[in-house]
Amino acid sequence: MQSLYVDADSWMHRASPRLKLGSLAVLGVALFATTDLRILAVTLLAGGVLYLNVGMTWREALRRLQPVLLTIAFVTLFSLLFNPWHEAAVTVFRLVTLTLFAATLTATTTIAAFVDEITWAATPLERIGLVKAADIGLTVGLVVRFVPEIVGRYAAIREAHEARGLKIRLRTVLVPLVILTLRDADNIAAAIDARGIRRH
Amino acid sequence: MSTRDLVLSALFAAIIVALGLLPPISLGVIPVPITAQSLGVMMAGVVLGGKRGALAALIVVLLVAIGLPVLSGGRGGLAVFAAPTAGFLIGWIFAALVTGYMSELLVKPEQSSISQGIGFFIASVAGGVVVLYAFGIAYLALAAHIDLSKAFFGSLAFVPGDVVKAVVAALVGRAVMAGYPLLPQRG
Amino acid sequence: MDIRFEQAGLRYGPQIALQPLTLTLSERRIGIIGLNGSGKSSFARMINGLAKPTTGRVIVGGLDTIADAKAVLGKVGFIFQSPQNQIILPVVRDDIAFGLKNRGLAKPAVEAAVEAVLERLGARHLADRRAHELSGGELQLAALCAVLVTGPDILILDEPTNQLDLRNRGRVETMIGDLPEKVIVISHDLALIDNFDRVLVFDQGRLVADGAPGDSIARYREIAR
Numbered sequence: 001m002q003s004l005y006v007d008a009d010s011w012m013h014r015a016s017p018r019l020k021l022g023s024l025a026v027l028g029v030a031l032f033a034t035t036d037l038r039i040l041a042v043t044l045l046a047g048g049v050l051y052l053n054v055g056m057t058w059r060e061a062l063r064r065l066q067p068v069l070l071t072i073a074f075v076t077l078f079s080l081l082f083n084p085w086h087e088a089a090v091t092v093f094r095l096v097t098l099t100l101f102a103a104t105l106t107a108t109t110t111i112a113a114f115v116d117e118i119t120w121a122a123t124p125l126e127r128i129g130l131v132k133a134a135d136i137g138l139t140v141g142l143v144v145r146f147v148p149e150i151v152g153r154y155a156a157i158r159e160a161h162e163a164r165g166l167k168i169r170l171r172t173v174l175v176p177l178v179i180l181t182l183r184d185a186d187n188i189a190a191a192i193d194a195r196g197i198r199r200h
Numbered sequence: 201m202s203t204r205d206l207v208l209s210a211l212f213a214a215i216i217v218a219l220g221l222l223p224p225i226s227l228g229v230i231p232v233p234i235t236a237q238s239l240g241v242m243m244a245g246v247v248l249g250g251k252r253g254a255l256a257a258l259i260v261v262l263l264v265a266i267g268l269p270v271l272s273g274g275r276g277g278l279a280v281f282a283a284p285t286a287g288f289l290i291g292w293i294f295a296a297l298v299t300g301y302m303s304e305l306l307v308k309p310e311q312s313s314i315s316q317g318i319g320f321f322i323a324s325v326a327g328g329v330v331v332l333y334a335f336g337i338a339y340l341a342l343a344a345h346i347d348l349s350k351a352f353f354g355s356l357a358f359v360p361g362d363v364v365k366a367v368v369a370a371l372v373g374r375a376v377m378a379g380y381p382l383l384p385q386r387g
Numbered sequence: 388m389d390i391r392f393e394q395a396g397l398r399y400g401p402q403i404a405l406q407p408l409t410l411t412l413s414e415r416r417i418g419i420i421g422l423n424g425s426g427k428s429s430f431a432r433m434i435n436g437l438a439k440p441t442t443g444r445v446i447v448g449g450l451d452t453i454a455d456a457k458a459v460l461g462k463v464g465f466i467f468q469s470p471q472n473q474i475i476l477p478v479v480r481d482d483i484a485f486g487l488k489n490r491g492l493a494k495p496a497v498e499a500a501v502e503a504v505l506e507r508l509g510a511r512h513l514a515d516r517r518a519h520e521l522s523g524g525e526l527q528l529a530a531l532c533a534v535l536v537t538g539p540d541i542l543i544l545d546e547p548t549n550q551l552d553l554r555n556r557g558r559v560e561t562m563i564g565d566l567p568e569k570v571i572v573i574s575h576d577l578a579l580i581d582n583f584d585r586v587l588v589f590d591q592g593r594l595v596a597d598g599a600p601g602d603s604i605a606r607y608r609e610i611a612r
Binding site for chain 2: 065071072079087115131154193
């Protein structure tokens with residue numbers, strides 16, 4: 001599975017992830033604090049400039065945002081039915097700006113950096129006994145590791161259905177998929193415990 | 201948390217991700233193929249229970265946040281949370297939690313097949329429709345600056361599809377309970 | 388490094404997996420055979436503490452598997468039957484390194500240890516591969532690296548060649564032969580253990596034979612008939 005990180009070198013790439021995340025949070029609040037269309041237009045433009053200079057082709061950059069932008073467009077049109085155009089414009093500007101800055105952050109921060117940040121943020125939770133911070137990296141790795149196996153298993157189940165002339169129904173495919181996948185959990189857990197990985 | 205529980209949750213998160221990668225499948229009842237990912241969230245609840253089901257959903261949300269394109273259609277990254285529909289994503293965690301806990305309360309291995317099916321269906325609707333839409337609609341109203349009632353009515357069109365998914369989730373929950381029971385018992 | 392069972396037994400509720408047993412294992416190559424459900428897997432899992440004795444105790448290199456569980460895990464490595472369920476991270480190198488990360492080693496030290504074990508087992512070519520693309524034999528080799536990187540003194544392999552094809556089986560056999568660690572192998576594949584120092588035979592939770600491979604295997608064949 002390819003991550004959404006764009007491997008390039010810009011000042012945004014080199015900026016500290018913690019700083020970027022903090023700034024995004026502050027920006028989010030600020031955007032919803034103002035209704036001045038001129039300010040929002042400026043931030044929108046700033047976001048656009050940043051995002052388009054992250055290291056992707058413009059085409060790829062826009063392709064990534066297509067689903068979100070479509071949703072925003074759809075919702076805005078819907079809100080235009082009930083709200084004055086000024087309000088709808090404010091909403092569009094806010095959401096698109098937020099989208100652009102968020103997508104910029106995602107494109108300039110590696111998965112590993114994110115995992116480190118979350119692990120750090122989770123250490124106070126570890127003190128209350130809610131989570132083990134180190135488990136976060138393990139969990140992300142586990143999922144990425146086993147997704148291809150599950151996809152392969154699905155293909156095998158489909159094949160078996162076709163060989164038996166059965167129609168492929170969600171129900172008859174999902175049940176074996178779930179059972180066969182979860183049956184491995186005990187073995188995987190035993191291997192993890194045997195390596196002493198979670199004994200902190 | 202035991203290693204086994206962690207692995208079960210992670211594996212189910214992987215199932216939810218895999219479901220997003222697969223092409224839409226036909227349900228058999230409706231001729232329109234549907235994406236199975238949100239169905240995966242309900243299944244997490246009926247199969248693993250409240251705690252582990254919610255954890256599986258939380259893991260998926262986390263993967264989206266850190267920049268993996270795990271949502272159906274290859275969507276991912278922080279931009280997803282900027283969309284007005286982000287409430288429906290975060291709502292997954294609470295949907296799985298409610299579906300899971302209700303399943304633990306309502307469904308027992310000793311019950312008849314029909315009772316189990318009904319129990320799982322109620323749990324799936326309660327979590328996967330009621331709770332999920334509560335989060336989705338609330339955030340939609342907030343982010344898009346629409347009236348709650350307008351947001352509510354605008355979202356209604358999607359409910360029938362999700363009710364059908366609840367039926368499928370109930371059938372899967374029943375079959376998995378018969379074949380490889382993992383649901384904790386409560387109440 | 389000795390392994391001592393002191394009247395150690397294992398039961399799950401009313402079911403007895405292993406009758407209380409007293410013995411000492413100090414040989415370099417030890418084989419364990421028996422039919423399914425004979426207690427051989429329980430016996431092996433009591434050595435690294437995956438299963439804790441319900442009676443008596445198990446002492447490994449002076450450490451009690453219950454009281455010093457964490458330390459015992461550091462001394463005993465365990466390779467399981469199913470190749471794909473042991474590599475738990477997407478890229479082999481990361482998986483091998485992960486076992487070391489929680490030991491507080493600095494990054495350069497971790498990287499050096501990973502390189503060392505890859506070199507030692509001739510697995511360099513697997514380091515940057517993705518786990519789901521690998522064959523069963525390659526996965527077992529990667530798992531061996533992941534387990535040996537932490538430097539255990541004892542290695543237990545539970546039916547390591549069960550799911551492998553003939554060529555990979557041969558490779559694993561050669562790997563086992565070359566390991567300087569003390570090795571304990573559970574195997575249905577009798578050829579794997581027929582030149583070992585000592586072979587134990589289990590049947591219905593009891594140790595029924597213990598000695599030279601030839602004698603033990605003969606006893607096993609009797610039981611299996």
